[in-house]
Amino acid sequence: MTATATVGQSAEDIIRRIIADITLKPTTSFGLDDDLPRLLSLDSLSLLRIVADIEATFNVRVDDARFHELRTLRAMLGEVNRR
Amino acid sequence: MRIGLLAMSGVRVRSKELVELGVTLPGFVNRGKVIASLPSLGLLTIAALTPAEHEVTYIEVDQPLDILPEFDLVGISTFTAQAYEAYALADRYRARGTKVVMGGTHASLLPHEALEHADAVVSGGAEDVWPSVIEDAKAGTLKQIYRGTNRGFFTERVPVMPRFELLLGRPYNRITIQTSRGCPLDCDFCAASKIFTPRYEQKPVDAVRRELERVTTLFDRPFLEFADDNTFVNRKWSEDFLRMLATFNLRWFTETDVRVADHPGLAKLMYEAGCYQVLIGLESPRSESLDGIDRSNWKAKRRGDYLRAIDTLQSAGVSVNGCFIVGLDNDTPDIFEQVQDFVRESGLIEVQVTVLTPFPGTRLYSRLKSEGRLLADKFWDRCTLFDVNYTPKHMSVDELESGVRWLFRELYAEDAVTRRKRHYVDLVKNIDRPLVEAL
Numbered sequence: 001m002t003a004t005a006t007v008g009q010s011a012e013d014i015i016r017r018i019i020a021d022i023t024l025k026p027t028t029s030f031g032l033d034d035d036l037p038r039l040l041s042l043d044s045l046s047l048l049r050i051v052a053d054i055e056a057t058f059n060v061r062v063d064d065a066r067f068h069e070l071r072t073l074r075a076m077l078g079e080v081n082r083r
Numbered sequence: 084m085r086i087g088l089l090a091m092s093g094v095r096v097r098s099k100e101l102v103e104l105g106v107t108l109p110g111f112v113n114r115g116k117v118i119a120s121l122p123s124l125g126l127l128t129i130a131a132l133t134p135a136e137h138e139v140t141y142i143e144v145d146q147p148l149d150i151l152p153e154f155d156l157v158g159i160s161t162f163t164a165q166a167y168e169a170y171a172l173a174d175r176y177r178a179r180g181t182k183v184v185m186g187g188t189h190a191s192l193l194p195h196e197a198l199e200h201a202d203a204v205v206s207g208g209a210e211d212v213w214p215s216v217i218e219d220a221k222a223g224t225l226k227q228i229y230r231g232t233n234r235g236f237f238t239e240r241v242p243v244m245p246r247f248e249l250l251l252g253r254p255y256n257r258i259t260i261q262t263s264r265g266c267p268l269d270c271d272f273c274a275a276s277k278i279f280t281p282r283y284e285q286k287p288v289d290a291v292r293r294e295l296e297r298v299t300t301l302f303d304r305p306f307l308e309f310a311d312d313n314t315f316v317n318r319k320w321s322e323d324f325l326r327m328l329a330t331f332n333l334r335w336f337t338e339t340d341v342r343v344a345d346h347p348g349l350a351k352l353m354y355e356a357g358c359y360q361v362l363i364g365l366e367s368p369r370s371e372s373l374d375g376i377d378r379s380n381w382k383a384k385r386r387g388d389y390l391r392a393i394d395t396l397q398s399a400g401v402s403v404n405g406c407f408i409v410g411l412d413n414d415t416p417d418i419f420e421q422v423q424d425f426v427r428e429s430g431l432i433e434v435q436v437t438v439l440t441p442f443p444g445t446r447l448y449s450r451l452k453s454e455g456r457l458l459a460d461k462f463w464d465r466c467t468l469f470d471v472n473y474t475p476k477h478m479s480v481d482e483l484e485s486g487v488r489w490l491f492r493e494l495y496a497e498d499a500v501t502r503r504k505r506h507y508v509d510l511v512k513n514i515d516r517p518l519v520e521a522l
Contacts, residue, residue, distance in 0.1 A: 024304035024332065041256050041306070045359050045402060045432075046334070048504055052512035064505045 011058070011080045015073060018053040022046050032074045047071075054080065084137045084221060087154035088130055089172065090123035091165040091187075093145035096469045098484065104491055124259045124310050125187060125209070126160050127245035132213040141249040144172065151175060156220045159201070160187035163274070163442055163466040170200040177202070182220055186231075188274060189463070192444030194228050207231030207279050208264075210240060233279050236264050242290040247298050257336070258305040260294050262286050262324065266312040268340065269378040270364075271450070272408070274442035275312045283316060288323045295331050306359075309337035315361075316342070321349060329356040338362040341385050344392035350399035354514070360433065361396065362404040365389055368425035369418065372411040393429045400514045402432035402507055409490070410439035410483050412476045419486040423493050432507045434494055437468040438487060439475075 016027040023040045036042050051062050051070060058080045062070065070076050096102050123143070130139045140152065147168070157176050161169035166189045173183045177200070186205035190197035194204040203225045205212055212229040219225045236242070250258070265280035266273070298305060314337040315321045321343075328335070334357045341363060344350055353361070366382055367373050373383035393403050407422050426434050441448040441457065451457050456474045465472050475483050493499065 024334070041254075043256065043306070043359075044504075045507070048507050049511055052508045055508065056512040062508075064501045067501065067504050 012073070012077055014057060015054060015076050015080065018057065019050055019073065019076075022049050022053070030073060032077075033072050035071050036073070037071055050076070084155040084217075085153065086133060086137050086139050086217075087152055087157045088123075088126040088139060088141045089157060089159045090126050090141070090143045091145075091159065091161040091169045091172075092120065092123075092143045093165070096467050097465050098470050100484070100488055101469050101491075104488060120255070121257060121259050121308060121310070122250050122253075122255060123160055124245055124261055126158065127247060127249060128243050129158060129160075129186075129209055129213055130246040130249055131243050132209065133217055134214070137217065139246070139249070141246075144168075148172070151179070154181060156182050156184065156217075158184045158186065161185070161189050162187060163189045163192075163463045166197075166463040168464075170197075173200040182225060184216055184220070184225070188278075189443070191231075191279060192274070192442075198227055203227055203229060205229045205231055207233050208236060210236060210243060231279075234282050234284070236280070237284050237286045237290065242286050244294060244297060247294075247301055251301060256306060257308040258298055258302055259308050259310040260291065260298065261310040262291050262314055262337075263311045263316070267316055268313070268381055270366075270382075271376050272439060272441070272445055272447040273312075274445050278444060283313070285317060285320050288320065288327050291324065292327050295328070295333075299331060299333070304333065307333055307335035309335060311337055311339075313339050315339040315349065315353075318346060318349065322352065325349070325352045325356040331357075333357050334359050336360045336362070338364070340364065340382075341388050341392040344388070344395040347395050347399070350396045350401055353396075354400040358401050360402045360404055362406060362435070363392075364408075365405045366408050367411055367414070367418070368407070368421050369413070372413045372418065374413060376411065389425075390429055393431060397430065397432060397507075397510055400511055402510075404433040404435055405429065405431040406435045406437070408437055408439050409487060410471065410473075410475045410478075414475065415477045416482050416486060419490045422490060426494060430503075430506050432503055432510075434503075436487065436490055436494065438471055438483065439473070440466050440468050440470075441473055442466055 019030065019036065020027040023042060023046060025040055030036060030039055037047065047070065051067065054076055055061055060080060062079050070079065126141060130141060133139050142152065159169050159173055169185065173185060176183050183201045184203045184205060185197045185201040186209060190204050191206040194206045197204045203216060204227065205216065206228060208231040211232045216229055247258070263283065263285045265283040266275065267283045336359055339361050343361065366376060370383055370386045373386055374380065376382060393405065396403050405426070409418055409422065422436065441451050451473045458472050458474065462472045471480050471483050474480060
């Protein structure tokens with residue numbers, strides 16, 4: 001895992017860091033509803049790496065059928081809040 | 084002079100059935116799309132070889148141009164599948180009196196054919212001859228064929244820094260950098276840089292570093308694609324290169340062969356250096372089909388290492404895009420199921436299947452021609468890697484075409500793709516990624 005959860009950080013902050021680590025872009029370069037593949041030229045493998053980090057960090061398992069839906073920070077946050 | 088450097092880009096599959104499949108299974112043409120959208124490193128190098136007194140414009144052409152930009156000299160780089168479109172473009176420029184020079188893979192392989200549409204052809208690497216082309220064009224004394232260099236690109240010459248700045252302001256998913264030219268393997272079907280370079284040559288690591296410094300100055304954290312046929316051949320060079328690359332904190336993709344997994348530490352170092360994926364030409368899961376495809380039978384000898392190599396790389400976090408060619412001479416109609424079985428068994432994260440393609444100038448082309456197995460003498464627009472252009476040895480054309488379609492449906496079906504994605508997620512999330520010395 002790249003990102004490490006820190007006490008006091010919100011889930012959104014942590015996912016922002018995960019995305020920033022994978023994409024090498026600042027945490028402020030995308031909003032909750034931005035389409036990440038389009039905005040950050042994110043390829044499918046990078047998206048899957050983000051999913052992997054989210055699963056490992058929050059100890060959740062994303063439904064495989066939902067991989068293609070995880071294109072925004074809000075959608076990723078939704079997966080974490082669903083646990 | 085105003086010089087236009089025009090790169091032909093984009094390949095269109097000709098088979099109607101495959102085009103229709105592509106609409107429903109876009110996964111199978113993804114790699115093709117990535118390749119088609121890569122900048123032309125060759126033309127950026129040509130631009131760098133052009134004296135500063137001339138004005139250079141770089142254009143990528145993926146559709147016929149409605150209006151031709153005005154130039155005094157046009158350089159067109161093309162590959163086989165787009166040769167006819169490149170010729171049509173050249174004809175339009177020449178009809179208005181503009182001098183045209185052609186180069187690139189196809190023109191290098193068939194310079195006399197290209198000369199029917201161009202005033203001059205650069206055959207081979209342009210490093211030594213492009214300045215002469217410019218001088219001659221300026222003086223109005225262009226020769227017909229300029230034979231470029233075929234060795235010593237990085238040893239006898241200072242590597243040329245491509246003019247990456249010409250790409251500024253365009254949307255690229257990937258920026259290309261070349262670290263090697265040629266390939267130590269000598270495959271029957273290969274129409275890549277091997278044809279121009281009898282020796283495998285690697286760029287000094289410091290020269291690659293300079294290009295990385297330039298690229299990262301121009302672009303914000305670019306995703307890199309190394310424009311090599313086989314990057315990781317020499318272990319010492321690979322280690323030096325990866326340690327240097329790791330300092331840039333970038334993500335990248337390249338092509339190599341299974342020997343990269345001979346040393347597990349190298350796979351770990353690749354991951355630490357930002358490698359997202361390596362494309363490996365596995366060619367076939369069948370030893371019989373691999374037999375004889377390269378001069379030293381290297382790939383057939385290494386068939387037993389395939390599963391271990393894939394596991395070594397992917398366990399280290401480097402996904403493998405395994406490439407298979409169907410329609411090899413020893414393939415029988417059960418090859419399609421065998422490829423599918425291998426993909427499942429190996430856990431390959433990505434898979435690419437292409438049809439054996441006899442590119443002009445290859446040993447394969449000569450052999451099939453002498454055996455009377457080519458479906459036409461010229462079929463350049465069908466050299467898409469998906470269209471069948473010859474009679475297979477142990478199956479009919481129809482069996483090969485329908486087998487390919489079946490395999491695509493199986494490999495790129497949603498459940499198959501999702502299974503591979505899940506495998507990747509599970510692999511990656513279990514990897515610790517401390518930035519440590521891996522070797």
